[in-house]
Amino acid sequence: MSSATTPPDSDPSGRRRVHSMLKLYYGLNEEGTAAEQAESLDPCDINGPHFDPEVYLNKLRKECSLGELMDHESCMVKQIRSLDSDMQTLVYENYNKFISATDTIRKMKNDFKKMEDEMDCLSANMAAITEFSARISGTLQDQHAQITKLSGVHTLLRKLQFLFELPARLNKCLELQAYAQAVSAHRRARCVLQQYSHMPSFRGIQDDCHVIMEQLAQQLRQKFRDGGSSAKDLSECVELLLQLDEPAEELCDKFLSHAQSRLEADLQGLEFIDRGCNEFVSSLCLVIASYQELFINRPQEGELASKNIPEMANGKLHVFVDTLAARYFSLVERRIQEEKGVGDNSLLVRALDRFHRRLQAITKLLPGSAVPSHGTEIVVRAARERIKQYLSALQTFYHDSLTDVRQALAAPRLAVGGASASGELLTSLSNFILNQLKSVLASVHLFTAKDITFSNKPYFKGEFCSQGVREGLVVSFIKFICQSSRQYCESAGDRGGSTPPALLLLLSRLCLDYETSTISYILTLTDEQFLVQHHTPVTPVTALCAEAREAAQKLLNHYVKVQGLIISQMLRKSVETRDWVNTIEPRNVRAVMKRVVEDTTSIDVQVGLLYEEGVRKAHSSDSSKRTFSVYSSSRQQIRYAPSYTPSAPMDTNLLSNIHKLFSERIDIFSPVEFNKVSVLTGIIKISLKTFLECVRLRTFGRYGLQQIQVDCHYLQMYLWRFVSDENLVHFLLDEIVGSAAHRCLDPSPMEQSVIEVICERG
Amino acid sequence: MDDDAPVIYGLEFQARALTAQTAETDAIRFLVGTQSLKFDNQIHIIDFDDENNMINKSVLLHDAGEMWHISGSPADKAVLTTCYSKTSESRVLTCAAVWRMPPEWESGSHESPDDSSNNPQTLELLCHLDNTTHGSVACVLWEPLGDGKRVISLAENHVLLWDLQESSTKATISSTATLEGKGQLKFTAGKWSPHHNSTQLATANDTAIRGWDLRSMSQIYCIENAHGQLVRDLDFNPNKQYYLASCGDDCKVKFWDVRHINEPVKCLEEHSHWVWSVRYNHSHDQLLLTGSSDSRVILSNMVSISSEPFGHLVDDDDLSDNEESQQEDKGKEPLQDSIIATYEEHEDSVYAVEWSAADPWLFASLSYDGRLVINRVPRALKYHILL
Numbered sequence A: 001m002s003s004a005t006t007p008p009d010s011d012p013s014g015r016r017r018v019h020s021m022l023k024l025y026y027g028l029n030e031e032g033t034a035a036e037q038a039e040s041l042d043p044c045d046i047n048g049p050h051f052d053p054e055v056y057l058n059k060l061r062k063e064c065s066l067g068e069l070m071d072h073e074s075c076m077v078k079q080i081r082s083l084d085s086d087m088q089t090l091v092y093e094n095y096n097k098f099i100s101a102t103d104t105i106r107k108m109k110n111d112f113k114k115m116e117d118e119m120d121c122l123s124a125n126m127a128a129i130t131e132f133s134a135r136i137s138g139t140l141q142d143q144h145a146q147i148t149k150l151s152g153v154h155t156l157l158r159k160l161q162f163l164f165e166l167p168a169r170l171n172k173c174l175e176l177q178a179y180a181q182a183v184s185a186h187r188r189a190r191c192v193l194q195q196y197s198h199m200p201s202f203r204g205i206q207d208d209c210h211v212i213m214e215q216l217a218q219q220l221r222q223k224f225r226d227g228g229s230s231a232k233d234l235s236e237c238v239e240l241l242l243q244l245d246e247p248a249e250e251l252c253d254k255f256l257s258h259a260q261s262r263l264e265a266d267l268q269g270l271e272f273i274d275r276g277c278n279e280f281v282s283s284l285c286l287v288i289a290s291y292q293e294l295f296i297n298r299p300q301e302g303e304l305a306s307k308n309i310p311e312m313a314n315g316k317l318h319v320f321v322d323t324l325a326a327r328y329f330s331l332v333e334r335r336i337q338e339e340k341g342v343g344d345n346s347l348l349v350r351a352l353d354r355f356h357r358r359l360q361a362i363t364k365l366l367p368g369s370a371v372p373s374h375g376t377e378i379v380v381r382a383a384r385e386r387i388k389q390y391l392s393a394l395q396t397f398y399h400d401s402l403t404d405v406r407q408a409l410a411a412p413r414l415a416v417g418g419a420s421a422s423g424e425l426l427t428s429l430s431n432f433i434l435n436q437l438k439s440v441l442a443s444v445h446l447f448t449a450k451d452i453t454f455s456n457k458p459y460f461k462g463e464f465c466s467q468g469v470r471e472g473l474v475v476s477f478i479k480f481i482c483q484s485s486r487q488y489c490e491s492a493g494d495r496g497g498s499t500p501p502a503l504l505l506l507l508s509r510l511c512l513d514y515e516t517s518t519i520s521y522i523l524t525l526t527d528e529q530f531l532v533q534h535h536t537p538v539t540p541v542t543a544l545c546a547e548a549r550e551a552a553q554k555l556l557n558h559y560v561k562v563q564g565l566i567i568s569q570m571l572r573k574s575v576e577t578r579d580w581v582n583t584i585e586p587r588n589v590r591a592v593m594k595r596v597v598e599d600t601t602s603i604d605v606q607v608g609l610l611y612e613e614g615v616r617k618a619h620s621s622d623s624s625k626r627t628f629s630v631y632s633s634s635r636q637q638i639r640y641a642p643s644y645t646p647s648a649p650m651d652t653n654l655l656s657n658i659h660k661l662f663s664e665r666i667d668i669f670s671p672v673e674f675n676k677v678s679v680l681t682g683i684i685k686i687s688l689k690t691f692l693e694c695v696r697l698r699t700f701g702r703y704g705l706q707q708i709q710v711d712c713h714y715l716q717m718y719l720w721r722f723v724s725d726e727n728l729v730h731f732l733l734d735e736i737v738g739s740a741a742h743r744c745l746d747p748s749p750m751e752q753s754v755i756e757v758i759c760e761r762g
Numbered sequence B: 001m002d003d004d005a006p007v008i009y010g011l012e013f014q015a016r017a018l019t020a021q022t023a024e025t026d027a028i029r030f031l032v033g034t035q036s037l038k039f040d041n042q043i044h045i046i047d048f049d050d051e052n053n054m055i056n057k058s059v060l061l062h063d064a065g066e067m068w069h070i071s072g073s074p075a076d077k078a079v080l081t082t083c084y085s086k087t088s089e090s091r092v093l094t095c096a097a098v099w100r101m102p103p104e105w106e107s108g109s110h111e112s113p114d115d116s117s118n119n120p121q122t123l124e125l126l127c128h129l130d131n132t133t134h135g136s137v138a139c140v141l142w143e144p145l146g147d148g149k150r151v152i153s154l155a156e157n158h159v160l161l162w163d164l165q166e167s168s169t170k171a172t173i174s175s176t177a178t179l180e181g182k183g184q185l186k187f188t189a190g191k192w193s194p195h196h197n198s199t200q201l202a203t204a205n206d207t208a209i210r211g212w213d214l215r216s217m218s219q220i221y222c223i224e225n226a227h228g229q230l231v232r233d234l235d236f237n238p239n240k241q242y243y244l245a246s247c248g249d250d251c252k253v254k255f256w257d258v259r260h261i262n263e264p265v266k267c268l269e270e271h272s273h274w275v276w277s278v279r280y281n282h283s284h285d286q287l288l289l290t291g292s293s294d295s296r297v298i299l300s301n302m303v304s305i306s307s308e309p310f311g312h313l314v315d316d317d318d319l320s321d322n323e324e325s326q327q328e329d330k331g332k333e334p335l336q337d338s339i340i341a342t343y344e345e346h347e348d349s350v351y352a353v354e355w356s357a358a359d360p361w362l363f364a365s366l367s368y369d370g371r372l373v374i375n376r377v378p379r380a381l382k383y384h385i386l387l
Helices: A006-025 A036-040 A053-063 A067-177 A179-195 A200-225 A230-245 A248-268 A272-298 A302-304 A309-338 A345-365 A371-413 A417-448 A457-490 A502-528 A541-576 A591-610 A635-641 A654-664 A678-695 A702-722 A725-744 A750-759 B113-116 B321-332 B381-386
Strands: B009-010 B012-022 B028-035 B041-049 B055-063 B064-074 B079-088 B092-098 B124-130 B137-142 B150-155 B158-165 B169-176 B187-192 B200-205 B208-213 B218-223 B231-236 B243-248 B251-258 B267-269 B273-281 B287-290 B297-301 B336-345 B350-355 B362-367 B371-376
Touching: A006 A725, A053 A067, A067 A179, A067 A200, A179 A200, A179 A230, A179 A541, A200 B150, A248 A272, A248 A309, A272 A309, A272 A345, A309 A345, A309 A371, A345 A371, A345 A417, A345 A635, A371 A417, A371 A457, A371 A502, A417 A457, A417 A502, A417 A591, A457 A502, A457 A541, A502 A541, A502 A591, A541 A591, A541 A678, A591 A678, A591 A702, A635 B273, A678 A702, A678 A725, A702 A725, A702 A750, B009 B055, B012 B350, B012 B362, B028 B079, B028 B371, B041 B064, B041 B079, B041 B371, B064 B137, B079 B137, B092 B137, B092 B150, B124 B158, B137 B231, B150 B187, B187 B231, B200 B231, B200 B243, B243 B273, B287 B350, B287 B362, B297 B371
Parallel strands: B012 B064, B231 B273, B273 B350
Antiparallel strands: B009 B371, B012 B028, B028 B041, B028 B064, B041 B055, B064 B079, B079 B092, B092 B124, B137 B150, B150 B158, B158 B169, B187 B200, B200 B208, B208 B218, B231 B243, B243 B251, B251 B267, B273 B287, B287 B297, B297 B336, B350 B362, B362 B371
8 A cells, every 4th residue: 555545544543443442441342343352362452451561561571672662661651641631532521411411301300390280280170070061961861862752753753754645656656657766765665664564554555555566567567568668768667677576587588588679670670781780789789788787787685686696697698699699690691691792892891890890899798708709700701701702703704814815816817917916815814814813812901901800810810811811812713723724625625625726825824924933923922911820831832833834734735735636637537538549640749738737837836926946956957858768668669769768678677677776766645845846846746647647557559659758748848847856757757658658559659859849849 | 573574576567467366275376467468468376385485476378468357266266357458450448258277287387487487378268258238347356255156347337247157158147237327437446245145246436436236236325425536446344244445546545334424434544646456354354455556555454443443352361470461451452543564665556455365464465567575464463463
């Protein structure tokens, strides 16, 4: 510690030392710390209680030099002196205090003496007062008793008068229809009359009263039974009757039955939620309230309490409310079911909201009732029903728009610019559907709006969003699209079908678009709008996409099949109906082949509008010029074989087998890819394979074979450009000509140059 | 267990006609008729030696013309019918005839195959099923399980019922029926039902299947549009009298209950091109064989519509211990309809498939390039059905 801070510290610590020492001296050892206790045990500690002057002196004498002793002595003297002066100051202070305390005590002694005198005087006075008072009350005693008696007689007389006047008064009340007054008057008199009924005069009064009250009760009952009275009147009646000791149970029944008849009258006319809410529910609430007022909440007195009425009454009330509510609900439900039109959903939602809100009032009145939960169920059912209706509306809309598309597809054939129409049709169709779906979502969204009371029910928060809207509406609709698309493939009939192929193509593209983007878009939209929390497993996007893709694939396959079939049928008829043995020398390409090429070209255009080109294998620059290797196909034809065909006299079977060995097996009706080339390849494969099979079933003459050669060359010239792998066309056409040569009675093929001339002539 | 590899036999000519030798119940024997316009046509008698997995062939000359259809008598294994085309005055007509195989063909053929192929014997003509008035014959059907005295030929739009007399050397028409209608109607296939005392016939023309009562020679049912396109073949379920299978150009195989003709009982679409031939196994009718011009042969297991939908019932005594029975139970779960196997040995269109008459687990298929393939039902399935 630095020297600068020591002096201010030393001062208080020194003072405290002085105080503590004094305290120690007077035996007030309240601050006895461990350090002081340790100090105090030392006999050499001059401040300790065990200080031994002998020991201390000896110690000093032994240890210190003379100078030190002198110093010590003077220091000690100084200390003693200061202690003495401290002591003097203290004694002086205390002395003053002591003197003032003595003065005060003396003064108090004087005051108390004066007070004692006054107290004695007071007690003497009090004794005198008591004596006087006793004397006065003794004189007044008799008169007081008389007065009390007289006032008692007076009251009694008034009561008697009341009793005697009672019949007249009751009659008057009856006339004025002041039933409440009458009943309260009678009630007051009733006990007395009961008590004194053994006296003839009272009995007379009592009898009169009975008669009158009977009459009154009769009148009340009458009023009670009359339909016209309002609920308030009714409750008044009941209250009075109850006071007249009418049996409560019977009254409950009557009351309820009466209320029922009135409420049912309401139900009869009940047609709209609005009226239902305003009239029926509110009057039901009123009935419940007054009933509870009457039978349940009333403070129980006397015998009423013993009958345990509240429980009974409560039970009855529940049954009553439940039956009426059930009827009401059935009416409401019927009404809601009639609400088929999907136009304005907000109206329905508002109506349901009001309905729900009103029922909440019942909850407040009747906590245990099942009515509100039934009401919620109805709302839930209505919502479900609504979703179903929307779904079916969407489905009809979808069908309608498909019909439109179908008509549009049929029409533009006439128009020149119709070619581009199918692309536009696709966009407009998908836009239509999307917009419709969005508007439906918006309508359904009303159910979950914040200001609707039931929107925060767990159903509307969870299940309605995920199971109802997402699964029941959106997913179902997408599934429906896929399914109906698939149905086009199946029901379209195997004979080419009623579905125009262009529609199949369009739907296939639609499904494909759905797979790539639309489905995920719709579902994201739904999830965002409805904040769907998936408590239960929901259909994942991928599953829907897979389904859509499958549908697209199926439609496209079917399209290929149908188009292939149309061309196949042409080819088949042309092969089957001709007499190939006796045909004339070919001069032209047969018309049917031109037709095949034309149709293929138009299909190419059609598909090109909706699907991408796709990849094709690179082909030689002179694909159209390629000639067949057929001429080696029959053993006698070696001399005709053009130089670029295998020169060796190979067996046809061997040749074609070797060919097959190196080419992959061709699946004729196989799934196609989503591009133009693949589609066209599929169609051409089907057509040519049919051609092959038909040729194999016929027998040809020389010119028959030549005609086939010409036809195949023509096809060769035009078809290669459509397919992914021109070798496929070559191979199939080779097979056709080869088979024709096999089936030929006189196989002498035509010169290649002649064929080319004929084909180029058209 | 490995299944035996298929046995392949190649003919020099193209061929469409294949039949099992129906009356032969000991040897596994198939007859193949060739189709050639330029050379002499042959009937190849294919004997399959099951134990050595070998084929023995004999060749008989059929010089009347190329064969479109061949069918063996159910009573006499030496007797058969063919439908062959004959060209006269640049007109092609398909005729039918009953033939007898020369008795010596069997002897000697094994020892000197070269000899037999060099100098083949000729079929002995028994009689023509004269059809000059009725047009081309599509097929000839023997009375199933009959005594080989009655055949039906389908010629253009006529059904002709023939009685064969004097050991099949004389054929007379006993009754006929004609299909009337718009356009040129032509039967493409037919099958004589083995049920109802052999009094019923099913025919196919274009897309329709018709049933005929042979006693009155009148139509009893007609499945219009049975297939989307041409119906190519029919077969009756050998154990369920109202069931028949059909196949056609729509690549489908359909199963019909002729009592409810509005809808097929079942429909298979496994081939990728026209299905030309469909055959029920003679003993186990869940096994179905189809051949198609996609060059494939498919063996299907149609348990659900077979006469043994749950397989054989197993006696408890057969099973020695629990573990085994559990395994058995596992295996015995009702089989699903399924494709058992797809055979891809052919490289050209398969126009005919046929089960062996002698061994129910064996079948042959014939493709246009003259390749005959003999296959077996996979052993696992065979044991499953048997046990």
